[in-house]
Amino acid sequence: MDIRVPENSLIQLCGAPGCGKSTFAHRYFLPTQVVSSDHCRQMVCDDVHNMRVNKETFSLVRHIVRLRLSLGRLTVVDATSLRRVYRSEMQALAREYGFHTVLILLDMPLSRCLEQNRNRDRQVDPIVIEKYHQQLQTTKERIKGEGFDQVVLVTEEDLPDVTVYLEVNTTDRKG
Incomplete structure (x- = not known):
């Protein structure tokens, strides 16, 4: 699966905890290009688990x-x-x-999210993962009306073959 995005893009990764957003970000983008909510939470309060600082994060x-x-x-x-x-x-x-808006939905099976969650340092309550996984299903149904320039759905089957290309000097921005 080829994902082509203009270099003047703001890309939002979207998915349930444990679906592989951070792995995806680090595989296809420079560390300096990625703004991680977990990293910002840790910068704000020294504790990546502290959800009470969401406003500040x-x-x-x-x-x-x-x-x-x-x-x-x-x-x-x-x-x-x-x-x-x-x-x-x-x-x-x-x-x-004047940036192009891209939403990449990582639609992984709930079982994969739960398994990956068990194998990582910062674990999320499985009930929370289930809730967010259900929210993703709703988001997939409604996203077309939100006005993104580009929406990309990446499934578990697509993941091994993903390649991200940055298109230089793109002038086709909509809106």
Whole structure:
């Protein structure tokens, strides 16, 4: 599966915890291009598990994204991105700076998310993963009406064959 995105893109990764968003981000993008909510949470309070600092965490995420876009830099947001309000905030920032908006939905089976969760350092409660996995199904049904320039659905079957290409000097931005 080839994913082609203009270099002036704000890419949001979207998926349940444990689906492989961070692995995907680090496989296809430079570490400096990725703005991770987990990393920002850790920067804010020294504890990646502390969900009580979400307001501060996402304030930092938005700040870093704004800075990168203001400098014309490709930016990848590594967060669940399952709440429409959050996706809309990122879209508004992208539009403010004339960036192409891309949403990559990582649609992995619940069993894979739960298994990968068991094998990582920062584990999420399986009930939370189930809830977010269900939210992803709803998001998939509604995403077409949200105005993204590009929506890419990556399934477990697609994952081994994904290649991401950055298109240089693209002038086909919509909106």
